Amino acid sequence: MYQHQHPAAPLPNLQLPRTLNRPAFTEVQRDAILAVEPNLGQVPFEYIRKGLHARGEELMASINAAKVPPQLPRTRLPASFDIAPTHGTPPPTHILAVQSSPSSGRPVSDAVFLVPTHHIVLAAHCAHIPRLPVSRPQTRSSGAFAVPVMPLVVPHAEAFAPLHAFLVAHRLDRLMANLLPVPPAMLAATRTGGASAxxxxxxxxxxxxxxxxxxxxxxxDKMSALMALTRTVSAIWRNACALGVFDRDLWAALDFSWEVILGAMNMVATGAV
Structure with a gap:
C-alpha cells in the first residue's frame, strides 16, 4: 500500500466521504465476449485482458485516427460515421454516443460525447455494460469504413473519455495526469524498499x-481548485461503478488520488500550507 495518512482534522463545511466505496466484484459476462469475439469462448478473462493491454497502443492509435466530432446534439446523430482506413490498425467497431444519465442530478443535456471504441475492450472490462450489438464495419466504395453509432448512458459523460482511454491502453500515467496535476516524476519513481507489484x-x-x-x-482559491479535482475523481469513480470496471490499477489510482486531494484540502483548511 502507498504511505497513508488520515487528515489531522475534519474538513469544514464539506460533505465528502473519507474513502470511495468499491462495489462488490462482478466478473464480465462470457456471453458479451462471445457476442463480439466468438473465437475467445474458451480463453480466460484475465488472459483476454492482458492480450488487449499488449495491443493497447495499437487500438488507441486506431481510435485517435478516427475523425469524428467531439460532440453533437442527439437530434443530429447519424446512424454511422465514415472512418478512413489506417495502415496496420483495425478500425473502431463502434462510435459511442455518450450521455449523462438523468439521475446525475443535473439538467439533461441535448449534447452527446462521441468516442470511437473497440467492442472487445468494453466487453472484457465492463461487467455491467449491456450486451453490445455485433459490429463489422462495412467498406464504402470510397474505401472508408461505415462504423455504427451506439448510445451509452453513464453518470458523467464528460468524464468517460479518460476512463475509456485507460481501458484501451492501460496507461496509468495518462490516467493520473487527468486525476492529479502534479509532476509525473512524483508518481513514477522507481519502487524501493522491496515493494512488489x-x-x-x-x-x-x-x-x-x-x-x-x-x-x-x-x-x-485553493479550496475551490481542490474541490474541482474531487469532482473529476468522483465522476470517473461513478462511471467505473456504473459500468462495472474492477481493474486493480484503476481503483488504486482513484483511491490514491482521493486520499491525496483530501489531505491537500485539510492542509489548506487548517492553514498548514
Missing part, C-alpha cells in the same frame, strides 16, 4: 508529500 502501483509514493505539493501549487 502486489503492493500496488503507488507503494513507493508518499501520499503526504504529494498532498503537500498539491496544496502549495493550487492556484487562486
Amino acid at each position: 502486489a503492493a500496488g502501483p503507488f507503494a513507493h509514493v508518499s501520499a503526504p508529500q504529494v498532498a503537500t505539493y498539491l496544496a502549495a501549487s493550487a492556484a487562486g
Whole structure:
C-alpha cells in the first residue's frame, strides 16, 4: 500500500466521504465476449485482458485516427460515421454516443460525447455494460469504413473519455495526469524498499508529500481548485461503478488520488500550507 495518512482534522463545511466505496466484484459476462469475439469462448478473462493491454497502443492509435466530432446534439446523430482506413490498425467497431444519465442530478443535456471504441475492450472490462450489438464495419466504395453509432448512458459523460482511454491502453500515467496535476516524476519513481507489484502501483509514493505539493501549487482559491479535482475523481469513480470496471490499477489510482486531494484540502483548511 502507498504511505497513508488520515487528515489531522475534519474538513469544514464539506460533505465528502473519507474513502470511495468499491462495489462488490462482478466478473464480465462470457456471453458479451462471445457476442463480439466468438473465437475467445474458451480463453480466460484475465488472459483476454492482458492480450488487449499488449495491443493497447495499437487500438488507441486506431481510435485517435478516427475523425469524428467531439460532440453533437442527439437530434443530429447519424446512424454511422465514415472512418478512413489506417495502415496496420483495425478500425473502431463502434462510435459511442455518450450521455449523462438523468439521475446525475443535473439538467439533461441535448449534447452527446462521441468516442470511437473497440467492442472487445468494453466487453472484457465492463461487467455491467449491456450486451453490445455485433459490429463489422462495412467498406464504402470510397474505401472508408461505415462504423455504427451506439448510445451509452453513464453518470458523467464528460468524464468517460479518460476512463475509456485507460481501458484501451492501460496507461496509468495518462490516467493520473487527468486525476492529479502534479509532476509525473512524483508518481513514477522507481519502487524501493522491496515493494512488489502486489503492493500496488503507488507503494513507493508518499501520499503526504504529494498532498503537500498539491496544496502549495493550487492556484487562486485553493479550496475551490481542490474541490474541482474531487469532482473529476468522483465522476470517473461513478462511471467505473456504473459500468462495472474492477481493474486493480484503476481503483488504486482513484483511491490514491482521493486520499491525496483530501489531505491537500485539510492542509489548506487548517492553514498548514
